[in-house]
Amino acid sequence: MRRANEIKKDTEEIETVEDLTSVFESLASTQVAKIKNKVQMSQDFFNLLWGKYISLRVDSDSQITRRQKEDNGRDVYVMISAEAGLSGDIDLRLIETVLRGYDPKTTDIIVLGTHGAQQLKQRGIHYVGYYKVPMTDTYVDVSPIVEAIRHYRHVKIYFEEYVSLGAQDIKTIDLIQQIQTMTKDAEGSSEVISDQETIFEPSLDEIADIMEDAMMSLAFSQAILESGLAQDASRFSAMSVAKKRAMELVSLYKLEYHRSKRADNDRRMREVMISIKRKERARANA
Amino acid sequence: MADTEQKTKILHVQARAPFEVYYQGDAYSITGANKVGKFDILPGHSDFFTIINPDSEVVIQTDTEDITIQVANGIITVKDDEVLLFLNI
Numbered sequence: 388m389r390r391a392n393e394i395k396k397d398t399e400e401i402e403t404v405e406d407l408t409s410v411f412e413s414l415a416s417t418q419v420a421k422i423k424n425k426v427q428m429s430q431d432f433f434n435l436l437w438g439k440y441i442s443l444r445v446d447s448d449s450q451i452t453r454r455q456k457e458d459n460g461r462d463v464y465v466m467i468s469a470e471a472g473l474s475g476d477i478d479l480r481l482i483e484t485v486l487r488g489y490d491p492k493t494t495d496i497i498v499l500g501t502h503g504a505q506q507l508k509q510r511g512i513h514y515v516g517y518y519k520v521p522m523t524d525t526y527v528d529v530s531p532i533v534e535a536i537r538h539y540r541h542v543k544i545y546f547e548e549y550v551s552l553g554a555q556d557i558k559t560i561d562l563i564q565q566i567q568t569m570t571k572d573a574e575g576s577s578e579v580i581s582d583q584e585t586i587f588e589p590s591l592d593e594i595a596d597i598m599e600d601a602m603m604s605l606a607f608s609q610a611i612l613e614s615g616l617a618q619d620a621s622r623f624s625a626m627s628v629a630k631k632r633a634m635e636l637v638s639l640y641k642l643e644y645h646r647s648k649r650a651d652n653d654r655r656m657r658e659v660m661i662s663i664k665r666k667e668r669a670r671a672n673a
Numbered sequence: 674m675a676d677t678e679q680k681t682k683i684l685h686v687q688a689r690a691p692f693e694v695y696y697q698g699d700a701y702s703i704t705g706a707n708k709v710g711k712f713d714i715l716p717g718h719s720d721f722f723t724i725i726n727p728d729s730e731v732v733i734q735t736d737t738e739d740i741t742i743q744v745a746n747g748i749i750t751v752k753d754d755e756v757l758l759f760l761n762i
Contacts (some may be wrong), residue, residue, distance in 0.1 A: 428692050429691045432691045433691075436759050439750055456740065547721065580752070585720040585722055587705050594722055594723075605762070608691060668689075
């Protein structure tokens with residue numbers, strides 16, 4: 388059995404870990420609430436912009452698919468990971484999903500987030516681009532990434548999706564295909580905005596081009612936000628588990644400490660009794 | 674009748690960025706600038722779709738104040754006095 392002093396020292400260390408995990412848990416919880424609000428605002432904005440875009444009478448094949456005629460013949464996987472660790476195993480699950488369909492002969496990888504880049508390096512996987520997750524409290528600037536993916540045939544985004552505080556999934560979207568499908572689905576519906584009754588400055592085509600770029604950027608921003616939400620939720624779960632484990636350990640150590648103390652007392656008592664008996668025996672023999 | 678006339682003299686405005694609502698409510702006019710030049714949107718304006726000049730400002734005149742918004746870029750749409758400003762996209 389370990390000595391009571393050693394157990395007491397270990398207990399104090401575990402109590403510090405418990406306090407730290409509690410702080411991280413609270414931070415993650417606050418962050419989840421904050422990002423959830425941003426995701427909702429961004430979704431509302433996207434829906435409003437989308438409503439206007441689909442009202443423009445521009446043929447979706449002549450617009451978005453035009454990108455495909457200028458492509459470099461390769462596909463790109465964009466992997467949105469965390470900037471830092473302490474978010475459980477979610478980044479590892481993300482990398483495993485990305486690598487499942489990855490063929491370096493036909494596909495490039497662009498990675499967002501330091502943690503994901505480090506993990507890919509450790510596995511010896513080459514990536515053509517690395518960006519820090521471009522997030523601030525007010526603005527997500529994805530223009531460098533949109534520029535980097537512009538010439539690819541297919542763009543698949545892999546990111547972590549928030550399901551609930553306790554559950555996160557890996558989600559994949561084919562960016563260009565998704566916008567084309569949404570546009571085709573929307574054709575023939577809603578209000579019509581044409582140059583017959585609307586003034587376009589500078590021109591309908593230029594406006595449609597800018598709106599498409601904006602929607603690509605927004606779709607990207609939403610994936611980044613969603614991913615951040617999932618990472619914070621995963622961090623919250625990991626910290627909750629760590630805190631629970633630390634609390635269990637503290638209880639066990641306290642129990643062990645008391646047992647050790649009692650054992651110490653029993654041993655001393657035994658030693659005293661033996662000593663008394665020895666003296667009594669010595670006195671009787673004398 | 675007078676009420677109806679009053680209502681037609683108001684623009685219904687939503688000015689928002691992906692993560693921020695700058696203004697939502699009624700306004701008397703909106704001033705901005707595009708490639709063609711400076712423009713004002715007043716109640717009864719024709720249906721209109723434009724790209725705002727990069728790094729310019731938009732002024733929304735309400736009954737209590739003039740709200741000036743610095744924008745990196747954006748699009749303004751007007752249809753039946755409903756004005757949507759998509760800013761910093």
